[in-house]
Every structure is written in structure tokens, then in C-alpha cells.
Amino acid sequence: MVLPIVLELTPEASTPLALVWGEPLATLPNDLYIPPDALAVVLEAFEGPLDLLLYLIRRQNLAISDIPIAAITEQYMAYVEVMKVFNLDLAAEYLVMAALLAEIKSRALLPIEATATTEEHDPRMELIKRLKEYERFKKAAQALDDLPRLEREHFTAHAEVERAKQAVLLPEVELRELLLSCQAVMKRAEVSAHHSIRREPLSIRDRMSKVLSALQLNTAVAFEQLFTLDEGRRGVVVTFMAILELLKAHLIEVLPQSTPYAPLMITTVETA
Amino acid sequence: MNATINHDALALILEAILLSSDKSLSLEQLEAFFSPDEQVTRADVRQGLTALRTLCAGRSFELKETVSGFRLQTRAYYQPWVQRHFEEKPAKYSRALLETLALIAWRQPITRAEIEEVRGVAVNPAILKTLQERDWIRVLGHKEVPGRPALWGTTRQFLDYFNLRSLDELPSLEALSTHTLDELVL
Amino acid sequence: MNATINHDALALILEAILLSSDKSLSLEQLEAFFSPDEQVTRADVRQGLTALRTLCAGRSFELKETVSGFRLQTRAYYQPWVQRHFEEKPAKYSRALLETLALIAWRQPITRAEIEEVRGVAVNPAILKTLQERDWIRVLGHKEVPGRPALWGTTRQFLDYFNLRSLDELPSLEALSTHTLDELVL
Numbered sequence: 001m002v003l004p005i006v007l008e009l010t011p012e013a014s015t016p017l018a019l020v021w022g023e024p025l026a027t028l029p030n031d032l033y034i035p036p037d038a039l040a041v042v043l044e045a046f047e048g049p050l051d052l053l054l055y056l057i058r059r060q061n062l063a064i065s066d067i068p069i070a071a072i073t074e075q076y077m078a079y080v081e082v083m084k085v086f087n088l089d090l091a092a093e094y095l096v097m098a099a100l101l102a103e104i105k106s107r108a109l110l111p112i113e114a115t116a117t118t119e120e121h122d123p124r125m126e127l128i129k130r131l132k133e134y135e136r137f138k139k140a141a142q143a144l145d146d147l148p149r150l151e152r153e154h155f156t157a158h159a160e161v162e163r164a165k166q167a168v169l170l171p172e173v174e175l176r177e178l179l180l181s182c183q184a185v186m187k188r189a190e191v192s193a194h195h196s197i198r199r200e201p202l203s204i205r206d207r208m209s210k211v212l213s214a215l216q217l218n219t220a221v222a223f224e225q226l227f228t229l230d231e232g233r234r235g236v237v238v239t240f241m242a243i244l245e246l247l248k249a250h251l252i253e254v255l256p257q258s259t260p261y262a263p264l265m266i267t268t269v270e271t272a
Numbered sequence: 273m274n275a276t277i278n279h280d281a282l283a284l285i286l287e288a289i290l291l292s293s294d295k296s297l298s299l300e301q302l303e304a305f306f307s308p309d310e311q312v313t314r315a316d317v318r319q320g321l322t323a324l325r326t327l328c329a330g331r332s333f334e335l336k337e338t339v340s341g342f343r344l345q346t347r348a349y350y351q352p353w354v355q356r357h358f359e360e361k362p363a364k365y366s367r368a369l370l371e372t373l374a375l376i377a378w379r380q381p382i383t384r385a386e387i388e389e390v391r392g393v394a395v396n397p398a399i400l401k402t403l404q405e406r407d408w409i410r411v412l413g414h415k416e417v418p419g420r421p422a423l424w425g426t427t428r429q430f431l432d433y434f435n436l437r438s439l440d441e442l443p444s445l446e447a448l449s450t451h452t453l454d455e456l457v458l
Numbered sequence: 459m460n461a462t463i464n465h466d467a468l469a470l471i472l473e474a475i476l477l478s479s480d481k482s483l484s485l486e487q488l489e490a491f492f493s494p495d496e497q498v499t500r501a502d503v504r505q506g507l508t509a510l511r512t513l514c515a516g517r518s519f520e521l522k523e524t525v526s527g528f529r530l531q532t533r534a535y536y537q538p539w540v541q542r543h544f545e546e547k548p549a550k551y552s553r554a555l556l557e558t559l560a561l562i563a564w565r566q567p568i569t570r571a572e573i574e575e576v577r578g579v580a581v582n583p584a585i586l587k588t589l590q591e592r593d594w595i596r597v598l599g600h601k602e603v604p605g606r607p608a609l610w611g612t613t614r615q616f617l618d619y620f621n622l623r624s625l626d627e628l629p630s631l632e633a634l635s636t637h638t639l640d641e642l643v644l
Contacts (some may be wrong), residue, residue, distance in 0.1 A: 047553055048579030093579050133576055139634040140564055141556035147620045151549070153537050154621065155292035157519040157530040159333040159477035160345035161354050170406060171365045173373075175434045179443065181367065182374035189390045206439035209380045209425035212412035250416040251381070251423065269416045288518035288536035291477075292543060305542050331513075332474035350474035353491050357478055 049097035050134040052079060057131075064131045069108055069124065073101040100127065207242035212251065215268045220255060223264035282312065282320035283327050290324075290335075290344045298341035369399045373408065377430070377442060381412045381423035400424070408433065468498065468506035469513050476510075476521075476530045482618055484527035525617040525624060555585050559594065563616070564631055567598045567609035586610070594619065 046052045056075050057067055080098050104124045148154060211226055227239050243266070246252040255265040289305050290297065299317055306312035312320075321342060325335045328344070336345045346354050372395055375387045387395050403409040407429040414420040426439070436442065475491050476483065485503055492498035498506075507528060511521045519530050532540055551559075558581055561573045570581050589595040594616040600606040617624065 047557060048577060050578035091579060097578070130576075130578070134578060136631055136634055137557055137560050137564070137576055138553075140560035140629075140631060141553060143629045143634060144560050144563065144620070145551065145556050147622070148534055149621060150531070150619050152541075153534040154522070154531040155288075155540050155543075156480070157291035157477060157532055158294070158480070159291065159474075160336075160343050161357070161478045162345060162348070162351075171363050173365060173370065173433075175436075177370060178374050178377065178434070181370035182378055184367075185371040185374060185391055188392065203440050205378070205380055209412055209439075212381055212423065212425070213410075216413065251413055268413050284518040285536060285539050288532040288540050289543075291519055291530075292532050292540045305539050327517075332470040333477055344477075346474040346478050350471060353471050354474050354478045356491050357475075 047138075048091070049076075049094050050131060051138070052076065052094075053097070054131060054135055054138070064128055064135070067124075067128065067131075069101065069104050073105045076101055203238050204242050204245060207238050208246055208251075211239070211242055211246060211266075212268070215252060215266065220265040220267040223254070223266055226266065279316070279319045279323045280327075282316060283323035286317070286320045286324050287327070287344070290342060293343070296338050296341040296343040301341065365402075366399075368393075368396065369402060372399050373403055376403070376409050376424045377426050377439070380425035380439075381415075382425075383415050383421040383423055385421060387424075465502070465505045465509045466513075468502060469509035472503070472506045472510050473513070473530070476528060479529070482524055482527040482529040487527065522621065523623060524621060526614050529618075552585075554582065555588065558585050559589060559612075559616075562589070562595050562610045563612050563625065563628060566611035567601075568611075569601050569607040569609055571607060573610075592619075 046055065053072065053076060054064075056072055057064060060068075060071075062068070077098060080094055083094065100123060104127065107123070150156065214221055214226060223243075226243065227236050229236070231238075243252070247254070250269055252266055253269050255267055257264065285305075286302060289302065299314055302317045302321075303312065303314050321335065328334050332350050333344045333346050336343055368391075371391055372387055375390055376382055379386070379390075384395050384400070400409070407427055409424050409430070410427050411422040412425040413423045415423050431438065471491075472488060475488065485500055488503045488507075489498065489500050507521065514520050514530070518536050519532050522529055522531050557577055558573055561576055562568055565572070565576075570586070573581050586595070592615070593613055595610050596613050597608040598611040599609045601609050612625070622628065
């Protein structure tokens with residue numbers, strides 16, 4: 001077994017491991033205490049078999065397409081052996097790759113004619129393609145990490161706002177909606193037979209409200225003052241009917257006259 | 273203070289710190305943003321803040337000192353616009369509210385009991401309160417029956433809101449019951 | 459536009475709006491901050507933003523346009539100080555996460571199996587979960603193969619976070635790979 005590897009094992013995680021692997025692995029006594037996380041740290045530095053292969057290739061300053069498959073396979077197997085020795089929960093992908101490398105290596109030993117027929121399934125070319133593709137995304141990940149981003153290069157600039165008064169937006173209502181509501185409620189009321197809806201001209205209802213509100217402002221109002229002569233005969237009639245309706249409903253009353261022909265004073269009904 | 277940082281440069285660093293902070297920062301806390309080799313003293317921070325205050329003249333935000341420290345905040349002048357961040361989407365009025373309003377509009381003056389009689393269900397007092405707060409209804413008087421219940425009617429604001437010159441412009445109840453809505457010219 | 463507002467005044471209003479916003483705002487959203495009688499058109503907002511960009515020259519913050527709109531952010535120069543808001547170093551993302559994210563960004567829509575194929579190892583479900591919780595990736599659909607696996611893609615928030623206006627602004631993979639091979643041959 002060739003073990004050229006151990007000390008400079010990874011670019012990132014070499015320091016804590018130097019103590020463990022200061023000696024060639026072959027001489028390690030079985031009972032040597034290995035920090036349980038040590039190898040895991042090493043392996044975590046690699047993002048899988050492709051990453052490990054890339055590292056091995058890079059270490060020899062080789063282009064991916066020039067991989068000396070025999071040498072790389074040996075080194076790769078050495079790593080896998082190390083992982084096994086330390087009873088590391090070895091990801092299956094590493095073993096699959098080991099098998100692939102072994103296959104490529106054995107094919108390389110075969111005569112050229114034998115391999116030529118299966119060129120479209122050349123596992124070496126396939127591996128090279130995969131390595132290139134993986135390396136591309138390794139670079140892409142780095143490029144992504146290099147992008148200026150929020151919470152690192154940039155922070156959203158934020159100024160406080162003194163929220164003195166909260167503006168409440170009120171719901172909007174369309175007249176159409178109100179009409180629909182009225183129609184709906186009227187229909188329901190008509191269905192229940194014992195309610196008879198008296199239909200009065202709305203203008204009288206309106207005028208009843210106006211008379212009542214005029215009386216709200218003043219304790220008593222002269223009868224004449226409740227009329228607006230500009231409205232003409234119809235307006236006068238409507239107001240008069242409204243006053244009669246209000247009197248009938250005991251909502252207003254006519255104050256007793258102090259002298260005959262004194263102005264009629266209208267007031268809202270007061271009850272003790 | 274380190275010779276390479278002047279107080280205007282310091283003001284901008286403080287600006288960046290305060291703009292990226294979600295709370296007010298005290299002098300002490302601001303000082304802690306500098307590493308020892310920058311040699312920024314508390315007096316420097318104070319001067320930097322003064323410089324920052326000047327830098328903010330004519331901007332939409334200002335340096336504000338509160339009990340817990342310093343913060344940058346938008347000026348009161350910009351309140352009308354900034355306020356819109358906090359405006360919540362207006363809710364929709366319930367059917368009960370609209371029907372109550374419709375009955376008050378078409379049948380005023382009307383008591384709560386009368387509304388309940390037509391609608392067949394109790395009127396939630398909150399509805400009358402909402403309508404009153406909106407200035408759409410008001411108490412016109414009290415009915416001379418036991419309990420003297422309030423008589424409700426609509427207001428001028430109600431007419432304004434619905435673009436009506438008077439209640440006469442509301443379609444009559446007869447029209448409502450005999451025509452579909454589309455036939456009514458709105 | 460209303461004669462009483464000029465573009466510099468508008469720039470300051472936009473500054474106040476953006477400083478009080480916790481997210482980027484689009485032209486459309488910014489326009490909605492003005493009431494109809496202010497008569498601020500989208501073209502005005504655009505000009506106001508240009509004016510604001512100029513106003514920010516020499517300040518600690520800049521106007522940045524990302525995919526979802528505009529925001530004000532502190533300049534990269536202030537990173538050493540602003541960084542200290544965090545007790546610890548800012549989150550450093552693992553290579554596994556970044557590689558997964560890179561594959562999703564450059565190759566979307568992509569299934570988990572396709573990611574695993576390129577990376578040569580299984581994708582830890584925790585990574586996809588983290589990326590989803592950050593709102594950087596989402597399921598775009600399902601691939602019509604047995605098991606109907608989810609097809610992943612990046613979100614607007616991803617672009618916002620990485621200061622990109624669109625995916626086109628990501629470096630091209632071609633550029634990345636040629637660069638790589640040269641480096642490898644050394």
C-alpha cells in the first residue's frame with residue numbers, strides 16, 4: 001500500500017491532524033487514540049469523491065484531461081484505505097468511485113483494439129467530463145460566495161420613523177353595495193309574512209330627519225321656520241307631511257300657545 | 273485618534289453604523305465599533321456625531337438622541353409619505369353593517385329595535401358605533417316609547433361620501449323591490 | 459407633476475420612504491406613496507431616483523436597484539465597521555451549500571438527483587431546507603419522471619440578497635470553466 005498522503009492531506013484541515021499523522025500510517029499502533037472527529041474533519045474538507053480526485057490532480061499540476069489514471073487511482077485508494085482504517089462511516093460514493101477508477105485502470109492495460117469498440121462508453125472520458133463539470137460548479141460556488149451580498153458587504157440602510165399617529169384606512173363602500181344590501185334585507189323582510197313594510201316616499205323620511213335635527217339644535221323652533229319657501233309647493237307639502245308623521249309618532253310636539261295666533265312652537269317630546 | 277481618519281470620515285462611518293442598526297446606540301456602544309488600532313476615542317465619537325448632525329442638514333433624516341442613545345430617523349416633514357408604510361389595507365364592512373346602514377338610510381328616523389325587526393337579528397352595538405365614528409349616522413332624537421330609544425338617521429357626510437345631494441337621490445324602495453339593480457340608473 | 463414639488467425635493471421624499479422601508483420597493487410601489495393630487499408620475503419617480511443617486515454620492519449609503527426594486531444600502535467600504543453589529547462573524551456558508559445553490563442558480567430548473575449527479579455526493583436535505591428557509595430557492599414544479607421529483611429554482615430574494623437584478627448578472631459558466639483549465643495547467 002502506498003501512503004504518500006497523510007500530512008498534507010487537505011488544504012484546510014491539516015493542523016489538528018499533524019499530531020495524529022506525524023508518523024507513517026503503517027506504523028500506527030492499533031490502540032493509538034485518534035480524536036474521533038479528526039478524520040471526519042479531513043473528509044468534510046472534501047465535497048465527495050470528485051472533489052478528492054480534483055485535489056489529487058491539482059496537487060500534481062495536471063490538466064484534468066491528462067490524468068495519469070494509474071497514479072491517481074493508487075493515491076485515491078490510499079485515502080479510501082485510511083478512511084476504512086479509522087472505521088470512518090465512508091460514504092458509498094467514495095467506494096463507487098474507487099471501483100470506477102479500478103475499471104479505468106484495468107482497461108488501460110488492455111490492447112487498444114479492445115477498447116476502441118466501446119469508445120462511446122469510455123469511462124475515462126466520462127470521468128473527465130464529470131470532473132470538468134464538477135470543477136465548473138466548484139468555481140461557480142466560489143463566484144457566488146464572492147458576490148457582494150447583504151449582511152456582509154452591504155446592509156439595508158434604515159432610519160427610524162416616529163409613529164405618532166396611526167393612519168387608519170377606512171373601508172370603501174360603493175352606493176351599489178348599499179343598494180344591494182337594502183334590496184337583500186327588504187327581500188328577507190318580505191319573505192317573513194308578518195312584517196309589512198310600509199312604503200313611504202323617501203322624501204318624507206328625509207324631511208322627518210331634517211326636522212328632527214333642526215329641533216336638536218334648538219329647544220324650540222317656530223313652525224314656519226321649518227319650511228323653506230324656495231322649495232315651492234311640493235317642498236312645503238313634504239315638510240308638512242313630515243311634521244304630521246313626526247307628531248303622529250309622538251316624536252315632536254307643538255307647544256301650547258301663550259296667546260291666540262301666537263307663533264306655533266315645535267319641540268321634541270320630552271318625557272320625565 | 274488615528275491620523276488617517278478625520279472627523280468627517282468618522283461621521284460617515286457612524287452614519288453607516290446607525291443606518292444598519294435596528295436600535296439606538298449609546299456613545300459607548302458606538303465606540304466599540306472601532307478596533308483598538310483605529311484609536312477612536314469617545315471624544316472622537318462625540319465629534320463625529322456632531323459632524324454627522326451637520327451632514328444631515330437638508331436630508332430627509334436627522335440624528336436624534338434618545339435616552340438609550342443615538343439613532344437616525346426620518347424628519348417629521350416626511351411623515352405623510354412615510355406613514356403609508358404602516359397603513360393597513362382597509363377591511364371590508366360586514367353585510368350586517370351595510371344592511372344596517374341601508375335601513376338607516378332608507379327608513380330614517382329608525383330605532384335599533386326597528387332595524388332588528390326588519391333584519392330579523394339583533395344589531396351589534398359595535399356596528400352603530402362604527403357607523404357613528406365614520407360620521408355616517410347620528411342620533412336624530414328619541415322615540416317616545418318606553419326606554420326612549422335613539423332614532424337614527426344619516427348625516428351630511430353620508431350624502432357627501434356617496435355623492436348624493438339629498439336622500440331623494442337614493443332610489444325609492446319601490447324601485448328597489450320591483451327592479452333589478454341593473455335597471456336602476458346609478 | 460405638481461409645480462410645488464421639484465425633483466430634488468422628490469429625491470428627499472424617496473430617500474425618506476426607502477429609509478423607512480424594510481424591503482426593496484419597485485417604481486410602481488414608490489409611485490403609490492403619493493396621493494393623486496400630488497400628481498407624481500412614474501417618470502417623476504424615475505427622475506427623483508436619479509437625483510437621489512446623485513445626492514448619495516459621498517455618503518455612507520447608495521441607491522441599489524435589484525430585481526424587486528430599489529433600496530438604500532450601506533456601501534461595501536463600511537463593511538469592517540458595520541459588520542460588528544454581529545457578535546460573531548457573519549454566517550459563512552458551507553461549500554456544500556454554496557455548490558448546491560450554484561447548481562440551482564445556474565442550472566435551474568434542476569432536481570435533487572441532477573445536483574447529486576454533478577456533485578458526486580448525496581445532497582443533505584438540511585441544505586435544501588436551509589436554502590428554502592432563507593427564501594433563496596423554491597420548487598418551480600415537478601419533473602415528469604417516476605417519483606415526480608421537485609424542480610428547484612432561485613427566488614427574487616436570492617437575487618436581492620446577492621445584489622443582482624437578474625440571473626443574467628451571474629458570471630457565465632463558460633468564463634468560469636476556461637479560467638479553471640488555465641489555472642489547472644499552471
